[in-house]
Amino acid sequence: MARTRRKRPNGQTIPAPEKITISLTVNGAPRELAVAPWVTLLDALRERLGLTGTKKGCDHGQCGACTVLVDGRRINSCMTFAVMQDGAKVTTVEGLARDGTLHPLQQAFIDHDAFQCGSCTSGQLCSAAGLIAEGRASTVEEIRELMSGNLCRCGAYPNIVAAIQQAMERQRS
């Protein structure tokens, strides 16, 4: 089949939405970017800021893979537009380690083998960090319940819970 590029139809081009400049503090560093209002925080992080540690698993707030911390609270970054977070402090999985030392949760996830494919892991870690900061979970049942927004199809749940418990204990001691 001969390749024929489609001609753009006659008539006016419809412009894409105008871009708006916003400022974010991402993992401690100030970042400025111009994004259209329809760009989610997730796509801003992944496709505009090159922070691909945050994963897209559904784009509908159903799986939790895109969980990040915004001003310390865990949110699904696919469910908010970047322009709505102008001025916010965003922490992604890339920002959990400090000075080359893994965050206690990251180390606990390795120790307990709390992941297999790794696709949900960034979201699990940020969600767990948010969970610990909320201070609402102290029992295994509460951890399970409050981590249920983060799906893991490899089925690492018991290891995830054990890892979070380890990190909680380390924090207490």
Place this chain on the structure above:
Amino acid sequence: MTYIGTSISRVDGPAKVTGAAKYAGDTAASDLAYGAVVTSTIAKGRIATIDTGAALRIAGVLDVLTHENRPRMARRTAAYKDFVAPEQGSPFRPLYDDKILFSGQPIALVLAEEWEIARFAATLVRVEYEAEPFATDLQVERERAAAIEQPLKSRGDADKAYGDAAVRHEAEYFIPIEHHNPIELYVSTVLWDGDGKLTVHDKTQGVQNVRDYLCGVFSIKPDKLRVMSPFMGGGFGSGLRPQYEAPLAVLGAQALERSVRLVLTRQQMFALCYRPATIERLALGAQSGGTLESVSHEAIAVTSQYEDFFRNDSGWSGLLYKSANAKYGHRLAHVDLPTPSDMRAPGAATGVYGLECAMDELAVALKLDPIELRLRCYSDRDQHDDVPYTSKKLRECYRQGAAAFGWDRRNPEQRSMRDGSELVGWGMASGVWDAWQVDTAARIVLTANGHAEVASACSDIGTGTHTIMAQVAADLLGLPLEAVTVRLGDSTLPKAPVEGGSWLAASVSHAIAKTADEIRKELWQLAKAMPNSPLAASHLEDIALVDGRIIDKKGNGGGVPITDAMRHGRRDRLECETTNSFAEDKKHARNTHSAIFAEVKVDEELGVIRVTRVVNAVAAGRILNTKTARSQIMGAVVGGIGMALHEETLIDHTLGRMMNSNIAEYHVPVNADIHDIEVIFVDEPDEIINPLGIKGLGEIGIVGVAAAIANAIYHATGKRVRDLPITLDKLLP
């Protein structure tokens, strides 16, 4: 062995917990364009007209590809047949022509400067169809289902033996369409390298399978196209065959002559592939003492109109238990859906579900403990070929699993055990899978600083391949784990099969072992040539590589450091690549086995079911890494819980469309659904199957799990639900 058999943490763990691991959708490119797919809204017919004018008018849209204007694709069916394609039929070709074969079929690819623009413009593509009547319902089409030739021969006269049996059980069990739903979306990032060269970062379980497929479809020379997938965000079988994001992204890159990223949506992924809806018909005839006289098993499953996909569902029934008479059947109902695919333990997860529920029903009819029935029917030989197993420790699985679970405290009466307002049920089942092994190549590069790189074009889909490759290489080269780096998921590396069927661990481990043995020989020769070498009089068979040294196991002294031998021989590096082939052995059967014990608690008034405890005792040869292996079985149990209680793709048969194509309405287990899971690895030394005694673990963990849970629910409630998933509405009076 220092590392094999230990519980070391994943070597790729730090990359995965810091976000540094690069998956197919994470690759950056300065000239990246984005794709968005338009899919069909009818199940069958043809595209009458497709109007892309409105989409093309959006600023930032670069092109819209359809069957009318796409770049050239092969005409021959053979070009589309990947390594895993069914023998019968002609694979689906995206954007090939105007025919619609299933709802959700890709029919246009919008290419734009930004993903959001592509996505929006995709909503503006207008399609007129000429629709045709279609069929999607297995229950309606089952009467027209055609028998396929079964690879397994029946034996004896099962019908007569069934008629003569003292105790009989016959029933149908049903497994609906299930979707793999890995968390990572299907994605391909095609880098336009210039000179017609492409690097395809694809979500796949087999980079060389995708390379060969793309080279065939687009008539590209293999050295001009490289497929990369060093990290894969979950497959469960869905990535064994090339999926359409790869050819579409290549079409886009060719049309634009620039790099393209195409991410499918979760909804679109439901039209890639799935576990086929299957009816399992079981008939078991036994003597009153509990020995089987007759086993009949027929599976009726869906496939597409264009390919005959099927796996061995029924053969397990005549393999697992001793019976002189056995009969198998498999029929396919052709429906207007995409072709089904392998999904974790294909055939066994479904077939053994039917068998193990039927065995439970038979045990009830015989008034026998379900373990006792299985022990009375135990078979030490593979009855298909009448050969012994290389190893089979299923008895130990029953024993250790039952002990860990506390099975002896079970009251055999239904509805007899309680915990407050909840009915408690205990059920069990057996599991079985093949222990396949496939010819695989590996390359080792040992450098004079004592570092080794081990490479093979295999995959790590979360199974831990990086880690076991490092363990095996470190042990056989006598190096510390930190001195070994692993490369995989790159089509330019030594030949490896797709990762599936539980065959990769044994296959790649022996490829490394054989290559490491060549390195050992070379090092020995270098060491012998050294002046006053302590190994001068040594024999190769006594030489081992231990702690960075070449040692003579029969001699005295510490041998020669590897680095010294290489320096003296003026060798900066030793490089070796070999292909390991496994000797054919028709005198033994190769299988893994398991015994699963499940506890459920069922709210008597509301019917809410919780799986509160599972013990899975697995006999699968040598366990390479007890930490990652435990995780793999645990994860498979979670998959089995999903199968038992949650997972079901619902089709509106008046539209021929999957309706719950998202992971809020297609239910998978969440953290709160999962309680205690205990994994036991029964010691199963196997000196026959292969030198390292490895069998593989990917599938065995899910086989039988849904049956154990279904049997537990029956024990708790007295209600036998044979159609999965067992949702609470099926328990209510």
